[in-house]
Amino acid sequence: MLSSWVGNECCLWEGIQCDGVTGNVQRLHLKGDWPYPYNHLAANKVSSSLAELRHLKYLDLSGNDFLGSRIPEFIGSLKHLSYLNLSDANFDGIIPPNIGNLSNLKVLDLSSYDSENFLKADDMAWAFGLSSLELLNLSYVDLSGAQNWDMMLHMIPSLKELSLSHCRLSNVNLGPFLNSSRILPNIKHLDLGYNSFKGPLPGLLQNMTSLTFLSLSGFNHSLLAWNFPNLLRMIPSLSELHLSGCGLDKTHLSSPHLNYSTLSNIQHLDLSNNPLGGIFPCFLTNMSSLRVLDLSDTMLNSSVPIMPKLLELHLSGNEFKQIEDVGIWRQCHLKQLRVTNNVFRMEMTDPPTNASECSQYSLELLELSRSLNGRIPETLGGLANLRDLDLSQNGLTGSIPVSIGQVAKLRHLFISDNSLEGAVTEAHFANLSVLKDLDASSNTKLTFNVSRGWIPPFQLISLSLSSSNIGNGFPQWLRHQRKLQWLELSNATLSGPLPTWLRKMPIIPYLDLSHNKLSGSLKNLPNAGNGDVYGLLHVLLLEYNLFNGSIPRSLCRRTYLEGLDLSRNMLSGKIPNCVGNLQGLTAMRLSSNQLSGAIPSSIALISSLFWLNLNKNNFTGEVPPELGNLQSLGVLDLGDNKLYGNIPNWIGKKLTSLVVLRLHKNNFTGRIPPSLCKNSNLQILDLAYNNLTGTIPPCVGNLNGMVVSHSISEHFLDIDDDKNVIQVMKGVDLEYTTTWRMVYNMDLSSNKLEGEIPVELTTLSMLVGLNLSNNHLRGGIPESIGKMMKLETLDFSKNKLSGSIPPSMAALTFLSHLNLSHNNLSGQIPTGNQLQTLTDDPSIYAGNKHLCGPPLQNTCSNHQDSTTTTTSKKKHKAADEKMEVWLFYVDIMSGFGTGFWGVIGVLMFKKQWRHKLFMFAEETMDKIYVAVVVRVAKFKRGRE
Structure with missing residues (x-):
């Protein structure tokens, strides 16, 4: 849409309408184009320049992504607004009370059905000023703590439509007005579904004689069970009633409790997710006005009777055993039929020959996913009015009937995830001139065989042919598809360079060419646009190809890019510094290439980045300290490079959202920084194959992410399904893709760590893998290691550990890989439980000469x-x-x-000897005395 916003004449821009006389902007329609997820706007906030449109009457920003920002307060200054729609725009925070200034407002929609964030209200007094309001939709807005809510219900007499589903409301929120008969006399549409009301039916329904739409879905069954007939008598004008998930069964809907005359006006009835069970409820056939019926997830298993006036029938999640039971070939007037997720797989057959055939079928929508097997019948092509056909995720076999190509009104065709085979030719698309969406992916035996010069009759918006056979070259017919917003050709046997004509194609918001054999440079990626608009690309997936050359700087102009995966190619050179321009990026994976140089510090400008994979390249230097600004970073994988220096302290202090830290096989030195213990979300820590020294810090016991499981925001995981984390588990390099969130691992092996294994390590009860091998650790194995009950792989080999193996190790019931070899362990090897399954491999205890017992030959x-x-x-x-x-x-x-x-004995008995000895001693003492006196006298004279 924004591609038309060029030049100064804004009244000519798409989505803008001006007053024909004054030229003032009166209407701004920027609604995101659901269901195409990448045809929407994304911004950190609503621009304040919008406040200058003083004459604006209509504002629709729904279906866009404002990334959890708040609704701006200046919205309340647009006093001419009569229509305001901010639904499903991913706003967060408190609804600004300034909206109450919009006294001319007739429509206000702040609902959030499909957003990640949800709005809240703390005081509804602002609604008193909306005196002209006719429609108010606050579904999924948290009103549990809102004050003045009950007063709001009778302060807006003009209100006709009120939607409050999933608002966490209860009787307390509505106060004394809950049972008031004076509330909302003009209301025609009321949705109170999926709240927490208890007790009798709300008294506020008694005076709603104009009510035509009512949803009480999710109400406690005791609230409705025996009041259902009273409800119908209370509101005779009701034409649409939703009672999904209310615990109703057949006894509540049987004739003693039900007056069929009260059902005569009901046109739309939703009884889904109620345990009706077994036979189709017969009272439904007496509802002469019924046009739409939803009996999904009601445990039905019997034949559905013909209901000539029924237009829509929803029967998903039931227990039908054959396709004839749902009446696909008998309901001649039916326009929509949904039978998905059936418990049994039914065979898709042609109409029975003995049945009265319809002269013409009215079916416009047919959804049969996850319910079928067998072949697609040729007669399906006879449904001339069909617009939507979904046969995906079944066990369908055989070829696609050519008759499908004759369904001229077909817009959406989904046949993915089957076992279809054979060739798809031009005849299959002969009359499909209005086809918008085609998904034939995951049919590995299906081959597209169209001529090189074929020009399709349609202009697709989305195309998915992944895991099918397109052919060796790039499909030439795609050059004529100028409206593509989603192109998925992963694992489609593509090879060779990107064609030059692809460069002239309009930018495709979601482009997946991964898992092929495409080669050459990336210069021929779709690059065309209107004016200078380059910001339309949202996701680019090119992993597992043979692309070479450098990363083109032109990618830096894709400022709306959310996911970039160039991994598993042959790209070389440096990451361009301009990559910091991609400030909407949440995932960047450049692993397994030949990239070199320093990691650019400009990556730190991508504040929204959650996933950064640069592993298996030739990066050198230290980790840029600027990366500490990436406070949203959850996965940091710099393994298998040539980085050096100390592990930065700021990783633990600033990157507090880290779930995965992988610095495997670099040249890091120094100690493991204790600051890493502050990463309370960390569940994978891999520092193996470096030159780290010192001890394992005891504070590792503070790694709470390895103690309790935690959830990761889906906002960071919905770019694509091909995310992966490489870990050495059970002695083998394993690549975890869809299951990586269930992996809890610590690998500190092949370093120079010393000291003892800290006992605090054994508190990490969620760990599945622990590897401390090939270090210089001493001391014993902690006795409490048996508390690590989820351990599957444990490796303490090639250290200097001593003492006995703790008996508690026998309690590790999931342990399937153990290596304690080449230490100084002694004593008997514990037996019992899981350790008994490891007795076939004595090598796990080798090199411990004082160990004894099975599986060693050295008996105790x-x-x-x-x-x-x-x-x-x-x-x-x-x-x-x-x-x-x-x-x-x-x-x-x-x-x-x-x-x-x-x-002494001689002296005692010889007196003469004793006398001689004493005389000798006395003479000797005299001589010594004279000698000392003479020397002292000489010394004194010398000094004088």
């Missing part, structure tokens, strides 16, 4: 005997050594005694 009895013998020898040796020391001291003492008493 032999081990004990040899140990006892060795211990005995050691004890004897120690005893001998002690004896030798004792004898040594005895010899010394005996020698000393002999010498001492030999001298």
Whole structure:
């Protein structure tokens, strides 16, 4: 739409209508084009320049994506507004009370059926100013805490349509006005479905004599069970009634409780998701005015009778056993028939030959997905009025009948996920001039065989031919499709370079050419546009091809890009710095290429980025500190590169939303930063194959994401289904795709970590894999390891662990891969439970010479005997050594005694010897004294 917004004459732009005299803008219609998800606007907020349109009467921004921003308060200054629709626009926060200034407003729609975020209201007093309001839709707005809600119900007498489904309302919210008969006398449309009302039917229904539409879906069955007949008598003008999910069964709808005359005006009846069971409710055949009937998920299994005036019939989620039961060939006047998700697969057959055939079928919509098997009948082409045909996700076989090509009114054709085969030719599309959507994907035996010069009669909006056979070259007929918004040709046997004519194609918002053998450069991607508009591309998926060359800088102009996947190609060179212009990007995957250089710091400008895969390239340098600004980042995979330096502290301090951190096989050094323990959402931590040193920080027990499961916002996961996380599990590189959110793993292997295994590690009860192998860890295996009940793979091999294997390890009932080899473990190997299944592989305990017991050949009895013998020898040796020391001291003492008493004994008995000895001692002392005195005297004279 915005491609027409060129030049200065805004009144000529699409979606804008001006006053013919004054030229003032009066109407702004920018509604997103649902169901095409990428034909909408995306912005962080509503531009304040809108406030300058003082004469605006009509504003529709519904179906766009405002990324959880708030409704701007300046909306309340547009006092001429009579129509305001902001539904399904992904607004968040409190409804601004300024909207109450719009006294001319007749239509206000703030509902959020399909948004990720939901609005709230804390005070409904602002609604008192909407004196002209006729339609108010607040479905999915949280009104549970709204004040003055009950007063609002009788302050807007002009109100005719009120929708309040899924608003978390209860009797408390409506206060005394809940049972008032003075409320809303002019109301014609009332939707109170899926709230929390209890007790009798709300008294406010008693005075609604003009009511034609009523939804009480989701009401507690005790509220409606025996009041259903009273409800119908109370509101005789009712023509549309929704009672889905109210717990009604056949006894509540049987004749003793039901006056059929009260049903005569009902044209649309919804009884879906009620346990009616078995036979088709016979009272429905007496409803002469009935045009639309919904009996989905009611456990029906009998034949549906002919109801000549019925136009729409919904029978999904039931238990029919044959297609004839639903009356597909008997309901001649039926325009819509939905029979999806049937419990049994029914064979799609031609009309029975003995049945009265309809002269003409009125069917415009036929949905039979997940309900059929067999072949597509040729007679299906006789449904001349058919516009929508959905046969997807069945077990259909055989070829597609050529008669399909004669259904000239067909707009939407869905035959994906079957086992169809054969050739699809030009004849299959001969008269399909109004076809808009075609999905024939996941039919691997289906081959498209059209001539090279074929010009289709249609202009498609969406085309999905993934996992089918298109041919070797790029389909030439696509060059004539100028309105494509969704093109999915993944795994479609495409090969060769992109054709040059593709470059001149209009930009396709969703383009998936992945899983083919396309080669060459990316310069021929669709690039045409009107004026200077480059912001239409939302998703580009080119993974698993053979593209080479550099990433084109032209991609940086795709400012609306949300998902980019160029992984598994042969791209080289550097990531262009201008990649920071892609500020709406949520997923960027460039893994498994030959990209080099430093990781550009400009990536940090993409504040919405959740998924960043740069693994398996040749990136060098340190991790740019600017990446710490990516506060929405949930997956960071920089593994298998040549990055170096310390693991940055800011990863733990700033990237608090991280779910996956993978730095596998780089050249990181230093210690594991304790700040990583602040990543409370982390469920996969892979730092293996680096040069990390130091100990494992005990704070790893704070990684709460490995203790309790947590959900990840679907907003970041809906770009495509081909996301993947590579992890070494059970000794093998495994690539997790759709199941990666269920993987909880820690891999610190092949580093230089020291110290003991922290006991806090065993509190990470959600871990499925734990690998600490090939380090220098010492000490014992924590006794509490048995608490890690979900462990499937455990590897502590090639360390220096000692002590015994904890008996609690036998409690790991899911353990299927264990490796404790090449340590210093000792004692008996625990037995029992899951460990018994690992007894076929003794290598998991190899290199621990003091271990014994199965599956090792070294039995614990032999081990004990040899140990006892060795211990005995050691004890004897120690005893001998002690004896030798004792004898040594005895010899010394005996020698000393002999010498001492030999001298002293002689002196005691020889008086002459004793006298001579004492004289010798006295003379010696005199000589020493004289010598000392002489030396001291000389010393004193010398000083004088």
